[in-house]
Amino acid sequence: MKNIAVCLSPEMIHLFDLKDKAVVVVDILRATSSMVTGLGHGLSAIKPVASLDECRELGKNGYITAAERGGEKVEGFDIGNSPFSYMAEELKGRKVGITTTNGTLAISKSLEADHILIGAFLNINAVADRLRTLDKDVVIHCAGWKGSVNLEDTLFAGALIEILGDQFELTTDDAVMAQSLYRAHKNNLLETVANSAHAKRLAKFGVIKDIEFCVKFDEFAIVPYLADGELIK
């Protein structure tokens, strides 16, 4: 049977051997939710980069630029980190260069893996289907918040484990913990996520609408994956 493990923060990803594995990167609020939304709405590709400077360079080469730091859009870039800004008609067929506080870091720390998939509640069953067809052990890599674990990414990990059911073996305690957390909160997911530390940080910026959207299941039947440094579907 294939194994599934959960890394609760990029601070611990060095403890996992990612070689020959499928890694699902998740940053529910809001990087991976926005990536799924953008590719679901017709973006041709998303290029995650670590720094604001790299992102600015992409802007000079025809990319739409998306930059977020500490929950806010960075001045001088086209868009921020709200999934709603990825739905605009004029983005169709375009490429976006993106840099965020947590999500893009988690991607860059997953490069050793065979497959890097982008997960969110918005595409969770599509991700589950893909994992069933891949002949790989799985690590769910939670982006967290500046190194700390967070509720929303852990809840996603637990939900994905719950969906995959008996087809994967839970080999590490973090997978058991994530599943248990999801089972405890699946009937009040929005309320739980809205009370998370990160949601409270975001609430200052008036983005409750984003949070409501980011806990919706299966709005998109796509699985973004990394190929040659760009996310495509």
Place this chain on the structure above:
Amino acid sequence: MKNIAVCLSPEMIHLFDLKDKAVVVVDILRATSSMVTGLGHGLSAIKPVASLDECRELGKNGYITAAERGGEKVEGFDIGNSPFSYMAEELKGRKVGITTTNGTLAISKSLEADHILIGAFLNINAVADRLRTLDKDVVIHCAGWKGSVNLEDTLFAGALIEILGDQFELTTDDAVMAQSLYRAHKNNLLETVANSAHAKRLAKFGVIKDIEFCVKFDEFAIVPYLADGELIK
């Protein structure tokens, strides 16, 4: 109101500001359970050290030596990491020098704190009482397993939060996660811990008796704390 946070692994302790805080170090299987047991049975002090060499040196200076690596007693030392080995009559009034895989590392990474307390299910209400009287914010530092998070230490963190109830504010998501995990498993604590990854590792060495003992509540009404590099009660 005072705050309480949980650090799920020593790999993330640098994200916490420990200055002016009370830190509770926990390594349920089995370092802190054994420390509580030893001091509860009349040891005069326990000196945690990082390396086997340091521990051997203490042996030359009259200490009983305790050394565990990877779940097993290390050859050439007096005792290992089983709480039962800390109950012997001949240990009364003696000092123990101890080095373990995870627990002593978590202590050494907590030195910035104002107070370093040793917690286990075996003394959980004594620890809670002490935290109520100290005018300090609290960080529960889970020792984990070689950097990874584990069920048993997280369950202890959740139980301690549950006992402290409304007297502390949960400021971080890890505290909410630990509390949720404990609530989900408090009625089958032994079964849950016995199914943890670490318990399975230990089961190879036939220590189910240890595990049963380590999930008992309030066998001892003492709170070991670090003073001048030694744990005393």
